[in-house]
Amino acid sequence: MDNTLINKRANKHNPTIATVLSIVFAGLGQLYNRRFIKGIIFILLEVVILITLIDTLNYGLWGLRTLGTIPGEDHSIRLLVFGVLSLIGTVMLITLYVFNVIDARNQARQIKAGWLPKGFKASIISFYDHSFPYLMTFPGLLLMIFVVVFPLLFSVLLAFTNYSLYNSPPRSLVDWIGIGNFKELVTVPIWQDTFVSVLSWTVVWTIVATTLQIALGLILALMVNDPRIKFKKLIRTILILPWAVPAFVTILIFSAMFNDDFGAINRDIIIPLFGGDGIPWLSDPLYARTAVILIQTWLGFPFIFALFTGVLQSISRDWYEAADVDGGSRFQKFRFITFPHVMFATAPLLIMQYAQNFNNFNIIYLFNEGGPPVRGQNAGGTDILISWVYKLTFDTNNYAMAAAISLIMGLIISCFAFYQFRQTKSFKEEGEL
Amino acid sequence: MNPKKTSIVEVTIMYLFITITSIAIFYPLIWTIGMSFNQGMSLYSSSIIPENFSLDHYRWLFSVNSDYLLWYKNSLIVSVSVTVGSVIMTSLVAYAFSRYQFVGKKNALYIFLLLQMFPVMMAMVALYVFLNMIGMLDTLTGLIFVYLGGQIPFNAWLVKGYIDTIPRELDEAARIDGAGHLRVFWSIVLPLAKPILAVVGLFNFMMPLFDFLLPSIVLSSKENYTLAVGLFNFINDQFANNFTRFAAGSILVAVPVAAVYLYLQRYLISGLTAGGTKG
Numbered sequence: 086m087d088n089t090l091i092n093k094r095a096n097k098h099n100p101t102i103a104t105v106l107s108i109v110f111a112g113l114g115q116l117y118n119r120r121f122i123k124g125i126i127f128i129l130l131e132v133v134i135l136i137t138l139i140d141t142l143n144y145g146l147w148g149l150r151t152l153g154t155i156p157g158e159d160h161s162i163r164l165l166v167f168g169v170l171s172l173i174g175t176v177m178l179i180t181l182y183v184f185n186v187i188d189a190r191n192q193a194r195q196i197k198a199g200w201l202p203k204g205f206k207a208s209i210i211s212f213y214d215h216s217f218p219y220l221m222t223f224p225g226l227l228l229m230i231f232v233v234v235f236p237l238l239f240s241v242l243l244a245f246t247n248y249s250l251y252n253s254p255p256r257s258l259v260d261w262i263g264i265g266n267f268k269e270l271v272t273v274p275i276w277q278d279t280f281v282s283v284l285s286w287t288v289v290w291t292i293v294a295t296t297l298q299i300a301l302g303l304i305l306a307l308m309v310n311d312p313r314i315k316f317k318k319l320i321r322t323i324l325i326l327p328w329a330v331p332a333f334v335t336i337l338i339f340s341a342m343f344n345d346d347f348g349a350i351n352r353d354i355i356i357p358l359f360g361g362d363g364i365p366w367l368s369d370p371l372y373a374r375t376a377v378i379l380i381q382t383w384l385g386f387p388f389i390f391a392l393f394t395g396v397l398q399s400i401s402r403d404w405y406e407a408a409d410v411d412g413g414s415r416f417q418k419f420r421f422i423t424f425p426h427v428m429f430a431t432a433p434l435l436i437m438q439y440a441q442n443f444n445n446f447n448i449i450y451l452f453n454e455g456g457p458p459v460r461g462q463n464a465g466g467t468d469i470l471i472s473w474v475y476k477l478t479f480d481t482n483n484y485a486m487a488a489a490i491s492l493i494m495g496l497i498i499s500c501f502a503f504y505q506f507r508q509t510k511s512f513k514e515e516g517e518l
Numbered sequence: 519m520n521p522k523k524t525s526i527v528e529v530t531i532m533y534l535f536i537t538i539t540s541i542a543i544f545y546p547l548i549w550t551i552g553m554s555f556n557q558g559m560s561l562y563s564s565s566i567i568p569e570n571f572s573l574d575h576y577r578w579l580f581s582v583n584s585d586y587l588l589w590y591k592n593s594l595i596v597s598v599s600v601t602v603g604s605v606i607m608t609s610l611v612a613y614a615f616s617r618y619q620f621v622g623k624k625n626a627l628y629i630f631l632l633l634q635m636f637p638v639m640m641a642m643v644a645l646y647v648f649l650n651m652i653g654m655l656d657t658l659t660g661l662i663f664v665y666l667g668g669q670i671p672f673n674a675w676l677v678k679g680y681i682d683t684i685p686r687e688l689d690e691a692a693r694i695d696g697a698g699h700l701r702v703f704w705s706i707v708l709p710l711a712k713p714i715l716a717v718v719g720l721f722n723f724m725m726p727l728f729d730f731l732l733p734s735i736v737l738s739s740k741e742n743y744t745l746a747v748g749l750f751n752f753i754n755d756q757f758a759n760n761f762t763r764f765a766a767g768s769i770l771v772a773v774p775v776a777a778v779y780l781y782l783q784r785y786l787i788s789g790l791t792a793g794g795t796k797g
Binding site for chain 2 (some may be wrong): 162163166171184213214217218219221222224225226228229231232233234235236237240241243297301304305308309311313316318320322324325326327328329330331332333334335337338341342349353383391392395431437440446447450451452471474475478479484486488491492494499500505
């Protein structure tokens with residue numbers, strides 16, 4: 086072929102035709118672009134998908150819409166699982182299809198601009214180059230979709246159904262009830278009372294427990310960093326100990342120590358020192374709440390301490406010397422040099438601490454299973470949202486309500502996430518994301 | 519008061535504070551060790567300094583009556599698989615996200631940030647139903663898969679943040695010498711990212727070892743229990759009766775874990791701050 090012929094053909098090549106053809110059927114656009122192998126692969130893929138998957142997907146989406154129609158035969162929850170999976174599958178297929186159209190269009194444009202097809206080997210190499218990042222991330226992302234994204238979507242949808250112990254397959258069908266669960270949560274007295282008290286305790290718990298552990302960590306880090314203190318290494322090792330011992334074990338130990346009747350705290354400390362019958366740590370809501378906050382402080386401060394110690398050592402001496410020259414007091418040095426440095430360097434991690442305590446199921450459940458029970462409520466005195474959700478799910482099997490509360494929790498968590506986004510953006514300006 | 523006296527008072531207060539904190543740290547730990555050497559089963563008759571010192575509980579754990587060794591083995595299987603799997607998978611994902619431009623990259627990163635905040639708890643019902651449907655309920659394999667998928671959002675960020683700090687010039691030099699994508703990954707990026715991968719490995723080894731929530735939902739038969747579920751059942755049945763046994767069982771796991779943590783804590787902190795603050 087001589088050059089003029091190629092140019093002529095290139096000029097006549099029309100990207101719109103390629104686009105339309107690839108929309109009509111995947112691969113046709115590629116054929117028009119004379120990328121025969123790619124085109125045939127695409128066509129075969131679409132044929133295979135049409136033959137094998139389309140019925141399944143259709144059934145899945147039907148199930149998602151109706152949650153079954155024949156009681157006793159259609160299993161609503163399986164249909165829901167299947168429906169969510171089909172939804173994810175459909176989104177993936179649409180993405181692939183869009184990719185096929187974009188690919189055909191771009192290639193047609195390149196041909197029009199005079200691009201010459203490379204040899205077979207070169208195309209394979211270029212294909213490998215382009216798809217490499219996708220190949221690397223695929224296994225991880227696929228697994229993540231199944232165990233993180235899919236379950237979260239499922240929970241979100243569940244919040245809008247009436248799935249509970251009394252209304253569960255295979256006996257009966259589950260239905261979509263819109264925002265019924267949320268309405269019930271704020272109008273029916275028992276739900277309303279429980280929700281308000283659990284939510285307010287969750288907020289108090291998150292703020293108080295996390296702030297206490299950060300404050301204690303900061304104080305100790307400042308003290309141990311003081312040049313007049315000796316045996317720094319030994320002290321640091323001791324202070325980090327609670328972090329090193331698995332929390333699962335320590336919470337259960339504390340739970341035994343705080344036991345009203347035979348716990349060590351009452352028997353060995355409170356009664357000998359103050360007399361009386363000891364404090365009802367596990368059976369009085371107020372004391373139980375105090376106890377979990379104290380335990381969380383014990384568990385959480387070492388991490389903050391270690392974190393701050395690292396940052397404190399990295400603050401340059403020059404800053405303090407400059408402050409000395411200006412006659413700054415010790416408090417001023419702390420207020421204007423140490424504190425901003427420490428907070429700036431660790432802000433995202435500290436926010437994560439708040440988010441973690443908001444979701445700190447382990448301590449609440451392992452300490453006292455959320456108890457003591459409170460009259461007029463279906464959650465215990467120390468129950469935070471997440472442990473309440475656990476109880477609703479596994480003790481009373483009120484799945485739909487549990488999912489609705491999870492969704493509210495998710496919204497609160499998104500606020501934390503939003504803050505992290507902004508942090509990330511501020512860092513992004515320094516370099517490429 | 520002159521400055522010297524003030525200083526002495528201050529130092530004394532600081533030592534006092536540190537001493538009180540240390541007592542609060544040691545008290546429950548020593549109490550547990552004391553409990554595990556008590557002869558009786560009940561908390562009521564036990565004391566921090568055992569009257570009848572005995573190794574009964576430790577002996578019992580290794581006797582034929584107990585499943586303790588089996589649980590230990592299960593926990594190790596899960597921990598080792600999750601460690602190996604997570605290091606491989608996370609490093610691949612993080613490498614792609616750090617070095618390549620591709621469609622959806624930025625959105626995927628934001629989704630990771632969002633997902634790492636959601637607790638597994640919220641997905642429990644779905645995971646239960648799903649594992650049940652594919653026949654992986656009550657298997658260690660199912661548990662491992664859930665852990666592996668769940669750790670990606672957090673750790674991918676951590677490792678990506680670290681790989682970002684490795685100079686790209688090194689990759690480019692290797693490219694010029696004819697190295698392919700995998701070659702660059704294997705010979706340049708992986709060796710330099712070792713510290714952060716060690717952190718990821720350690721986290722993923724420790725986390726399943728003492729996670730209680732997920733295994734208590736996924737695993738139902740006693741011979742599949744991991745340590746945390748098994749130990750919890752010691753005290754869950756009749757609280758006062760088996761606590762000393764629980765104490766002994768916990769000490770045998772907590773001591774090695776604590777030793778490793780204390781030894782490696784410096785790397786853990788530096789790894790977290792490197793990945794966490796870079797964001």
